[in-house]
Amino acid sequence: MPQPRLSSALKRKSGLPLWLAIGWRVAGVMALLGIAIGVHWFDRAGLRDSYDGNVSFLDVIYFTMISITTTGYGDIAPVSERARMFDALVVTPIRIFVVLLFLGTAYNFVLKRTWEKWRMALIQRNLHDHIVVAGFGTTGSEAVDELIARGTRPRDIVVIENNAEALARAEALGCNVLQGDATRDATLEDVKLDRAASMIVAAGRDDTSILITLTARHLSANLPISVIVRAEDNELPARAAGATTVINPVSFAGLLLAGSSGNQHLTDYMMDLASVRGRISLTERQVHADEIGRPLSAITTGLGVRIYRDGNPYAFCDPECAALKAEDTIVEIVRRNGDKP
Structure with missing residues (x-):
């Protein structure tokens, strides 16, 4: 059914x-x-x-x-x-x-x-551990497409948008949809934000996205919130509003362009990592019990490139990666079928 x-x-x-x-x-x-x-x-x-x-x-x-x-x-x-x-x-x-x-x-x-x-x-x-997407414009719709391609069930995605045509497109994908203003407490309460697994904010305007983030953080203190901003000056206000991850597409595009200058394969590899359509992907997970005490290079699920410990990042070449701890988060490169590349 x-x-x-x-x-x-x-x-x-x-x-x-x-x-x-x-x-x-x-x-x-x-x-x-x-x-x-x-x-x-x-x-x-x-x-x-x-x-x-x-x-x-x-x-x-x-x-x-x-x-x-x-x-x-x-x-x-x-x-x-x-x-x-x-x-x-x-x-x-x-x-x-x-x-x-x-x-x-x-x-x-x-x-x-x-x-x-x-x-x-x-x-x-029935809404539990769902993903709330505030804004279904170009960026929001692409994020939803990528989530579905990565295996997220459309019924586990809730799209909040004011534009009826955009909502119709989201509904056609099988997502839950709600027409409303995501900056309002009542709207976010209607989608049961306190029971959500994460939130993506792509309102199209930096000030609106920051206000949505502030409202969401007020309602859920520990919710992972990813926000896209277009001005570099707004990255700090977005983090101050409670964003867990702030993405600036302009800065990211600049990095790709700089990397492609004289290095024609670097950009292709970065796109391969970022897209579900590539042969490999970046994932993160918690340390397994049998990996505690072992170096990051010894994991068998993928190619370990970074760990996060006490909120701080450490690259595979840092001494902190010589012995994994129980609270570490591993960032690794894996094949699409889950095998080590």
């Missing part, structure tokens, strides 16, 4: 206030009733009243209403061919349209909202 999605906010909210939207429907129904009453009144000679033989204006209103509601007591009936044809070809479609209009109104304003609230509550109960 396919996983349900957070789609209650996918549709863009109508600009009409609720009372006006209902008022337009009521006005439409009254207009249709007015047409039917008017025609019946002008053609009242084709109607017969079995009670007193006289068809008054109130009788016409009465007959029209019981005809539209399919009650049909039979005390007033069309007797002329013209009156019967009008009831058959005009009143019957009006009756169907009025019924559909009332049913549609009941669905839009009562049943649909109740159903979507129930679905959202069901999805929220």
Whole structure:
């Protein structure tokens, strides 16, 4: 059975206030009733009243209403061919349209909202260890594509975005989606940020991304948050806001360009490491119990290039990598199938 999605906010909210939207429907129904009453009144000679033989204006209103509601007591009936044809070809479609209009109104304003609230509550109960992506523009969508290519299930990804078209693309991938403002506490609480495994912030503007990060850190003190910023000056504010990882695509592109100058294969290798489509990839993991005390070069799962100990990075050539400790995090290069390169 396919996983349900957070789609209650996918549709863009109508600009009409609720009372006006209902008022337009009521006005439409009254207009249709007015047409039917008017025609019946002008053609009242084709109607017969079995009670007193006289068809008054109130009788016409009465007959029209019981005809539209399919009650049909039979005390007033069309007797002329013209009156019967009008009831058959005009009143019957009006009756169907009025019924559909009332049913549609009941669905839009009562049943649909109740159903979507129930679905959202069901999805929220099942959200655990998911990845929250704030922003589904070019960068956010590429991040989601890469996550899915790396094996993350789309149902374990929640996309927050204001643009309905972008959300439709995310939903087509199978992700949970929520239309809203990721800078607001209520929005992040709706996606159960406190139970998320990590968060990616790619709002498109540095100030918005930093504000989202600040809000997310306020709600979850230990959540890993990756943020993309486009100005180098905003890297420090992003970290101060609580970002675990700050990525500057401009700086990274500059590094690739500099590396490619006179070294044509370095950039290709870096792209191979970064993309899931390459033959090898960079991964990180905790030290295994049987690796404690051994050097980083002795691990068998991949090619160890760095460890993190007490928040500090150490390269494979540093003396700290001569003996691994239980709390170390290993960064290694592995083949796509998990074998050592």
